[in-house]
Amino acid sequence: MSILVVGSVAFDDVTSPSGSVKNILGGAATYFALAASYFAKVRVVGVVGEDFGPQQESVFQQHAIDTRGLEHAKGKTFRWGGSYVDNLNEAKTDYTDLNVFETFQPRIPQEYEDSEFLFLANIQPTLQADVRRHMSRVRLTGCDTMNYWINRTPGELAETLKLVDVLLINDTETKMLAHQTNLPRAAQKVLAMGPKALVIKHGEYGATIFFREGAFGIGRHPFRAPALPIEEVKDPTGAGDSFAGGFMGYVASQKELNREVLKRALFYGGVMGSFAVERFGTERLQSLTREEIDARFQIFRELTHLE
Amino acid sequence: MSILVVGSVAFDDVTSPSGSVKNILGGAATYFALAASYFAKVRVVGVVGEDFGPQQESVFQQHAIDTRGLEHAKGKTFRWGGSYVDNLNEAKTDYTDLNVFETFQPRIPQEYEDSEFLFLANIQPTLQADVRRHMSRVRLTGCDTMNYWINRTPGELAETLKLVDVLLINDTETKMLAHQTNLPRAAQKVLAMGPKALVIKHGEYGATIFFREGAFGIGRHPFRAPALPIEEVKDPTGAGDSFAGGFMGYVASQKELNREVLKRALFYGGVMGSFAVERFGTERLQSLTREEIDARFQIFRELTHLE
Numbered sequence: 069m070s071i072l073v074v075g076s077v078a079f080d081d082v083t084s085p086s087g088s089v090k091n092i093l094g095g096a097a098t099y100f101a102l103a104a105s106y107f108a109k110v111r112v113v114g115v116v117g118e119d120f121g122p123q124q125e126s127v128f129q130q131h132a133i134d135t136r137g138l139e140h141a142k143g144k145t146f147r148w149g150g151s152y153v154d155n156l157n158e159a160k161t162d163y164t165d166l167n168v169f170e171t172f173q174p175r176i177p178q179e180y181e182d183s184e185f186l187f188l189a190n191i192q193p194t195l196q197a198d199v200r201r202h203m204s205r206v207r208l209t210g211c212d213t214m215n216y217w218i219n220r221t222p223g224e225l226a227e228t229l230k231l232v233d234v235l236l237i238n239d240t241e242t243k244m245l246a247h248q249t250n251l252p253r254a255a256q257k258v259l260a261m262g263p264k265a266l267v268i269k270h271g272e273y274g275a276t277i278f279f280r281e282g283a284f285g286i287g288r289h290p291f292r293a294p295a296l297p298i299e300e301v302k303d304p305t306g307a308g309d310s311f312a313g314g315f316m317g318y319v320a321s322q323k324e325l326n327r328e329v330l331k332r333a334l335f336y337g338g339v340m341g342s343f344a345v346e347r348f349g350t351e352r353l354q355s356l357t358r359e360e361i362d363a364r365f366q367i368f369r370e371l372t373h374l375e
Numbered sequence: 376m377s378i379l380v381v382g383s384v385a386f387d388d389v390t391s392p393s394g395s396v397k398n399i400l401g402g403a404a405t406y407f408a409l410a411a412s413y414f415a416k417v418r419v420v421g422v423v424g425e426d427f428g429p430q431q432e433s434v435f436q437q438h439a440i441d442t443r444g445l446e447h448a449k450g451k452t453f454r455w456g457g458s459y460v461d462n463l464n465e466a467k468t469d470y471t472d473l474n475v476f477e478t479f480q481p482r483i484p485q486e487y488e489d490s491e492f493l494f495l496a497n498i499q500p501t502l503q504a505d506v507r508r509h510m511s512r513v514r515l516t517g518c519d520t521m522n523y524w525i526n527r528t529p530g531e532l533a534e535t536l537k538l539v540d541v542l543l544i545n546d547t548e549t550k551m552l553a554h555q556t557n558l559p560r561a562a563q564k565v566l567a568m569g570p571k572a573l574v575i576k577h578g579e580y581g582a583t584i585f586f587r588e589g590a591f592g593i594g595r596h597p598f599r600a601p602a603l604p605i606e607e608v609k610d611p612t613g614a615g616d617s618f619a620g621g622f623m624g625y626v627a628s629q630k631e632l633n634r635e636v637l638k639r640a641l642f643y644g645g646v647m648g649s650f651a652v653e654r655f656g657t658e659r660l661q662s663l664t665r666e667e668i669d670a671r672f673q674i675f676r677e678l679t680h681l682e
Binding site: 156249250251252253255256270272273274276278289290291292293294297298299301328331332335367369370371372373374375 | 463556557558559560562563577579580581583585596597598599600601604605606608635638639642674676677678679680681682
């Protein structure tokens with residue numbers, strides 16, 4: 069089954085306690101697409117500039133990611149610089165140069181219209197809603213957002229949330245969106261805004277999925293997947309998007325959508341996030357095998373499994 | 376099997392978003408003893424003042440907790456006031472009146488000397504070490520500490536850590552003790568200081584147990600237990616001590632000490648911690664049944680269990 073992801077493709081400069089890298093391929097859509105590519109056919113809609121060349125293109129090609137929806141515009145690709153010096157859990161943004169991304173208007177190639185799964189990475193909520201409405205045949209839509217849109221465009225975001233099935237955000241974003249510091253209560257408030265399910269990413273503590281009553285025809289009890297305690301965190305950039313890629317990718321690879329599939333998807337999300345942070349940028353996500361992924365899935369399962 | 380706990384018995388004033396209470400029974404040894412009493416026979420060593428009367432005594436009696444080691448001294452019982460106004464995860468201490476606790480010297484009644492399990496709640500590390508050396512017949516010693524001792528008496532604490540089997544502390548304390556911000560690496564450094572196992576309590580995210588190579592004759596892979604997302608957190612005071620009580624209590628209730636027992640103990644720790652925070656003070660811990668405890672254990676198990 070095919071997943072369409074709409075979001076940023078970028079060049080990043082990253083500094084962490086493990087070192088510094090410059091001009092590496094990044095962006096939410098890139099991390100998502102690479103992570104999901106181990107499970108399903110992935111199609112990308114985004115925009116890049118003239119500095120995006122065959123070297124970057126080949127990263128997508130090697131994972132059979134369809135880039136016909138990647139618009140090549142005049143100018144430079146979106147650039148982001150961030151550092152994790154004091155806190156590996158939160159990036160300090162050094163600069164953001166939107167460049168060609170500033171005027172990004174997602175255009176969906178006709179060949180993409182039969183996509184059955186859709187992931188709206190973190191972009192302006194109205195653009196997310198437009199894409200969702202355009203993709204009338206999708207079976208399941210996942211969505212990300214961030215504090216910027218939660219604070220600046222709450223009305224637009226509320227409209228988008230009515231159109232998505234699964235919202236994937238972190239603890240802070242959930243509390244901010246719900247104006248509520250108790251996480252399970254915040255989750256209920258967010259679910260009341262539209263999504264059938266809410267995946268809250270807890271970083272090194274894993275993730276929890278909360279369900280709206282009756283959603284997907286399954287019980288509303290939450291489910292939690294742990295994360296692996298990782299000794300070597302080189303670069304946390306893209307962990308959340310890689311999580312989303314693993315989650316959506318696994319869902320897309322399954323015939324049915326039931327509670328057990330969503331539970332496993334949450335584990336696979338954690339698995340892909342944990343791989344992403346082991347190397348700078350997308351390096352680790354580029355070189356995985358499905359065997360390595362499933363081996364780590366088993367480790368995650370063992371991590372909390374009682375006989 | 377019997378567990379001896381050495382630690383504080385106190386009167387607390389607590390303010391949280393759910394309200395305020397004054398003069399309620401608290402203290403690490405109290406929370407620990409009540410939580411552990413659902414699993415094993417518990418004995419307490421501590422000190423109280425003249426304001427500790429039959430009403431407080433009856434709380435222990437009703438759970439068949441042996442208080443022959445509770446010294447009654449001239450003066451007032453230890454008093455603590457704290458509030459959780461902005462942050463339910465961390466208390467702001469309003470005041471600490473050590474009172475009779477200031478000169479506390481643990482005295483172990485002869486009847487306690489056959490205790491097979493020992494829990495050293497958060498007191499001065501040298502006192503912990505003295506008790507541990509005195510109790511030569513214990514099979515397993517658990518230990519807590521806090522930032523105050525980690526920073527002020529690191530040498531004394533290091534001596535104590537050589538004598539304990541399981542150290543139960545939180546994320547911040549682990550990082551502080553190891554001078555290391557990466558949690559799994561910090562865990563390895565702490566294990567190198569002496570304990571066979573380290574239980575790191577993550578609050579609402581559960582807990583992880585790390586093992587020293589070869590400890591208890593089991594593998595060194597860590598194990599993680601989730602916590603239940605709780606909508607109603609009235610008073611987080613004592614959650615960590617209740618966790619320790621559930622953990623140690625379950626271990627003491629089992630014939631063997633193996634990996635599966637320690638895993639289940641971690642779940643029972645989380646269960647008791649989750650009950651403790653539902654009401655102010657020890658109210659919820661006073662009124663539980665083993666059926667309620669096991670029902671919540673099953674919910675915790677389901678929370679992360681893959682078919």
